[in-house]
Amino acid sequence: MSQEIRNRIAIKVQELRTSKKLKKEELSLLLGFDNSYISKLEKCNINITIDKLSKIAKYFEVDIKELL
Numbered sequence: 001m002s003q004e005i006r007n008r009i010a011i012k013v014q015e016l017r018t019s020k021k022l023k024k025e026e027l028s029l030l031l032g033f034d035n036s037y038i039s040k041l042e043k044c045n046i047n048i049t050i051d052k053l054s055k056i057a058k059y060f061e062v063d064i065k066e067l068l
Contacts (some may be wrong), residue, residue: 001047001048003044006047006048007022007044007066007067008067009041009043009048009053009067010041010044010067012066012067013038013042013056014042016056016060016062017038019058024036024038024039024042025038025039027059030059031055031056031059032055033052033055037052044062053067
């Protein structure tokens with residue numbers, strides 16, 4: 001996954017998370033991810049899987065394309 005795509009995903013997830021006033025850890029736990037997963041995602045330190053990207057999209061009720 002390119003750095004540009006990781007950056008876009010990170011920005012969009014952060015925007016969605018903050019719009020719901022959720023902390024990174026809270027969102028991680030709500031989605032069943034490791035406690036620090038969203039933090040790592042927003043810092044572009046990981047390559048997200050399509051399954052996890054899909055879970056995030058479903059939680060925020062957006063099309064997965066909106067995260068890309």
